[in-house]
Amino acid sequence: MKTKLPFMMSLFAIASFVMLVLPLFLKNYGVYLMSYWLIFVLATIGLNLILGYAGLKSLGHAAFMGIAAYIVAMMMKTGIDFWVAAPIAVIACFAIGWIIGYPALRVQMHYLAFATIGFNEVVALIFRNEEHYTGGTFGINNIARPSLFGYSLAGNLEFYYFILFIVVTVGLLTYFLVRSPWGKAFTALRDNQIRAESVGVNIQRYTLLAFATGSAIAGVAGCLLAPLVQYIEPTQFNSQTSILLYLMVVLGGSGYFWGPILGGIIGVLFPEWLRFAEGWYMLFFGLIVILLMVKLPNGLLSLPEIINQRKAAKEKAAAQAR
Amino acid sequence: MNIRKLIGAVALAVAATGVSAQQTVKLASLVELSGAGTTAGTTFRNGVDLAVKEINAGKGILGRKIDMTTLDTQSNPGIAKGLTQKVIDQDVFAIFGPVFSGSIMVSMSESQRAEVPNFTGGEAAAITKQGNPYVFRTSFTQADAIPKVVKYINNTIKAKTVAVIYQNNDFGKGGRDVFMKAIEGTSTKVVADISTEQAQVDFSSAVLKAKQSNADAVFIYVTEEESARALKEFKKQGFNKPLIGETTLTGQKVIDLAGDAANGAIAHVGLTADAPNANIRAYKAKFQKEYGFVPDHNAIKGYTGVYVLKAAIEKVGKFDRKEVAKAMHGIKILAKDQPGVLLDIAFDDKGDLDRESYFVQVKNGKQEVIQTFQPAFTSKK
Numbered sequence: 001m002k003t004k005l006p007f008m009m010s011l012f013a014i015a016s017f018v019m020l021v022l023p024l025f026l027k028n029y030g031v032y033l034m035s036y037w038l039i040f041v042l043a044t045i046g047l048n049l050i051l052g053y054a055g056l057k058s059l060g061h062a063a064f065m066g067i068a069a070y071i072v073a074m075m076m077k078t079g080i081d082f083w084v085a086a087p088i089a090v091i092a093c094f095a096i097g098w099i100i101g102y103p104a105l106r107v108q109m110h111y112l113a114f115a116t117i118g119f120n121e122v123v124a125l126i127f128r129n130e131e132h133y134t135g136g137t138f139g140i141n142n143i144a145r146p147s148l149f150g151y152s153l154a155g156n157l158e159f160y161y162f163i164l165f166i167v168v169t170v171g172l173l174t175y176f177l178v179r180s181p182w183g184k185a186f187t188a189l190r191d192n193q194i195r196a197e198s199v200g201v202n203i204q205r206y207t208l209l210a211f212a213t214g215s216a217i218a219g220v221a222g223c224l225l226a227p228l229v230q231y232i233e234p235t236q237f238n239s240q241t242s243i244l245l246y247l248m249v250v251l252g253g254s255g256y257f258w259g260p261i262l263g264g265i266i267g268v269l270f271p272e273w274l275r276f277a278e279g280w281y282m283l284f285f286g287l288i289v290i291l292l293m294v295k296l297p298n299g300l301l302s303l304p305e306i307i308n309q310r311k312a313a314k315e316k317a318a319a320q321a322r
Numbered sequence: 323m324n325i326r327k328l329i330g331a332v333a334l335a336v337a338a339t340g341v342s343a344q345q346t347v348k349l350a351s352l353v354e355l356s357g358a359g360t361t362a363g364t365t366f367r368n369g370v371d372l373a374v375k376e377i378n379a380g381k382g383i384l385g386r387k388i389d390m391t392t393l394d395t396q397s398n399p400g401i402a403k404g405l406t407q408k409v410i411d412q413d414v415f416a417i418f419g420p421v422f423s424g425s426i427m428v429s430m431s432e433s434q435r436a437e438v439p440n441f442t443g444g445e446a447a448a449i450t451k452q453g454n455p456y457v458f459r460t461s462f463t464q465a466d467a468i469p470k471v472v473k474y475i476n477n478t479i480k481a482k483t484v485a486v487i488y489q490n491n492d493f494g495k496g497g498r499d500v501f502m503k504a505i506e507g508t509s510t511k512v513v514a515d516i517s518t519e520q521a522q523v524d525f526s527s528a529v530l531k532a533k534q535s536n537a538d539a540v541f542i543y544v545t546e547e548e549s550a551r552a553l554k555e556f557k558k559q560g561f562n563k564p565l566i567g568e569t570t571l572t573g574q575k576v577i578d579l580a581g582d583a584a585n586g587a588i589a590h591v592g593l594t595a596d597a598p599n600a601n602i603r604a605y606k607a608k609f610q611k612e613y614g615f616v617p618d619h620n621a622i623k624g625y626t627g628v629y630v631l632k633a634a635i636e637k638v639g640k641f642d643r644k645e646v647a648k649a650m651h652g653i654k655i656l657a658k659d660q661p662g663v664l665l666d667i668a669f670d671d672k673g674d675l676d677r678e679s680y681f682v683q684v685k686n687g688k689q690e691v692i693q694t695f696q697p698a699f700t701s702k703k
Contacts, residue, residue, distance in 0.1 A: 231424075
C-alpha cells in the first residue's frame with residue numbers, strides 16, 4: 001500500500017473535484033440523489049466499523065438511523081433547534097449502541113444477526129405504535145432544514161454541501177480511528193479474538209466501543225436524513241434498510257476504508273441508473289449484486305488485491321517454468 | 323415486456339426526445355412498483371396507462387398527445403421525494419401517484435412548491451386537510467365512506483345495537499375511529515368493540531363475542547382474506563343478523579374464498595368494476611382484455627384520474643398548470659361529456675371528490691347493488 005500513496009492522492013483529488021463541482025451542473029433531482037447517497041455512505045461508514053473492522057454481524061443498523069431521525073424530528077417539532085437536537089440524538093445512539101453491544105458480547109455470528117434484526121423490528125414497531133409521539137404510520141412531515149450561523153441551508157445545493165462537509169469530517173475521523181491503536185484492536189478482535197485477548201486487548205470494552213461508535217455514526221446519518229427528505233416514517237428504518245446497508249458494506253468491501261463509498265454507489269445510485277430498463281431494473285440490480293457476490297466475495301475493493309495475487313501467481317509459475 | 327419490446331421502448335424514448343416537445347404534454351406517474359405497495363401501485367399504473375393509450379389513440383388533449391413517464395418509488399418516501407423533483411426538473415404538466423399515503427406526504431409538498439397538479443391515490447384524511455391547492459384525490463376517504471355505512475345501519479336497517487370487529491393496524495383502526503365518531507350522535511349503540519390482528523386465522527372468539535353481545539347488526543372492517551375467514555366463522559356459528567362492511571367485505575376475492583358463507587353480506591363500495599353502470603362495465607371489459615385480470619378500485623382511480631385532468635385542461639382551454647389547478651376546485655365533470663371519468667364526478671375546494679357510490683349485497687356468489695347513494699352535488703342541484 002505504501003507505494004500507492006501518490007495514486008491514492010490523485011484519486012482523492014479527482015473525487016473531491018467531482019463532489020464539489022459536479023452538483024453545480026445538476027438539477028434538483030441530481031443534487032438530491034447525491035445527498036441521499038452521501039447519507040447512506042455515512043451510515044455505511046458506521047456499519048463498516050462494526051462489521052468490517054470489528055467483525056460483528058449487525059443487521060440492525062437502520063434502527064439507529066431511525067432513532068436519531070425521530071429524536072431530531074420530534075425535538076424540532078417542539079421548537080428545539082437542530083443544533084441542540086442533533087448532538088442529543090447522536091449521543092443517544094451511542095448510548096443505545098453501547099447497551100445493544102452487551103448481547104453482542106454473548107452472542108456471535110448469525111445469532112447476533114438475528115438478535116439485531118429483532119432489535120430493529122422492535123424499534124420500527126415503537127415508531128409505528130407510539131402514534132402520539134411519532135405520528136404512527138403517517139410519520140412526521142414538514143421537518144425543517146437547519147440554518148448555520150444565520151445562513152439558511154434550506155436549498156438543495158446548500159444542504160448538499162453541508163452533508164458533504166459532515167461526511168468528509170466523519171470520514172476523516174474514522175480514517176484516523178481505524179489507524180489508531182483502537183482501530184488495530186478492532187481488527188485484532190475481528191481476526192482472532194483469543195489471540196487478541198492474549199496480547200492484552202480488552203474484548204469487552206472494544207466490542208462495546210465498536211458497536212457504540214458505529215451506531216453513533218448511523219445516528220449522524222439519521223440526523224441528516226430527516227431534514228433532507230423532510231419526512232420520516234417507520235418503513236424507512238425497517239430491517240430491509242438494514243439489510244441494504246449490510247449489502248452495501250459487503251459489496252463495497254467490508255473492512256476497506258473506501259468500501260462504503262463504492263457500496264453506496266451500488267446500493268443507492270445503481271438502481272437509479274438502471275431505471276432505463278423500466279420494469280426490469282430491480283431484476284438487473286439483483287443480477288449485478290449476485291454477480292459481484294460470486295466474482296468478488298470480499299467486495300469491489302478486493303479487486304486490486306486479487307489482480308495482484310493473480311499476477312504474482314503467474315510470475316511465480318513463469319519463474320518455475322524457467 | 324420482452325427484450326425486443328424493451329429495446330423498442332428505449333429506441334422510442336430516444337426518438338421521442340428528438341421530436342419537438344411542442345406536440346406533446348408530459349405527464350408522470352410515480353407509483354409503487356416494488357416494495358410493500360406493489361399491488362396497489364401496479365394496478366393504479368395500469369389504469370393510468372390504459373387511459374393514456376386511449377387518449378393518444380384519439381385526439382389527445384387539446385390536440386396534444388401525452389408523453390408519459392412511469393417511475394418506481396420502491397414504496398420509499400425518500401425515493402418518492404427525489405423522483406418528484408426529477409419529473410419536475412423534466413417539466414411535466416401533472417403527476418399521478420403515489421398511492422401510499424406516506425409517499426404522498428413528501429411528493430405533494432414538492433409538487434406544491436413547483437405548482438404542478440398532483441393526482442394521488444391515497445385515502446388518508448390528512449392529505450387534503452393541509453390545504454395544498456395542487457393535490458387532488460382519485461378516491462373516497464374513510465371519512466367520506468364510513469358515515470354512509472353508519473347511515474345505512476341506523477336508517478335503513480334501523481339497528482338499535484351494533485357490534486364492531488376491526489383489524490388493529492392503520493387501515494382497520496382508522497376506519498373504526500371514523501365509525502365510532504359517526505355513530506355517536508345516532509340512536510344506534512355500539513355494544514361490542516372487538517379488535518383482531520392482521521393475518522389472523524381464527525375468528526371464533528371474535529365472532530362468539532359479537533354473537534354474545536346480542537347486537538342487531540355487525541360492522542366488519544378487516545382486509546380481504548380476514549373478511550373471508552370472519553364470514554365463514556359467522557356461518558359456522560349460525561349467526562343470522564346483517565353483516566355490514568365497507569369495500570373489502572364483499573370483494574371478489576372474499577366471495578371466492580368464503581364461498582357460500584359470503585351470501586348475504588352487505589357493503590358500501592365506492593368504486594367497483596361490478597357497478598350497474600354501462601361505462602364501468604365497458605371499462606372492466608377493456609381492462610381485462612388489456613391486462614388479463616379484473617380491475618380493482620386502484621385501477622379505476624388511475625384511469626379516471628387521467629380523464630379528470632383532461633377535462634380540467636379542456637375546461638381551461640390551454641396548458642397552464644395554475645389555471646388548471648384553480649379550475650379543478652369545484653369542477654363538475656359529467657360522464658356524458660367525458661366518458662372516461664366513468665361516473666359524474668365533482669371536486670370540492672380541498673381537492674376531495676364526490677361521486678355516486680353503492681350498497682351491494684352478496685347473492686349467489688355475486689355482488690348485487692341494493693342501493694345507490696347519490697353524490698351530494700347532484701342532489702343539491
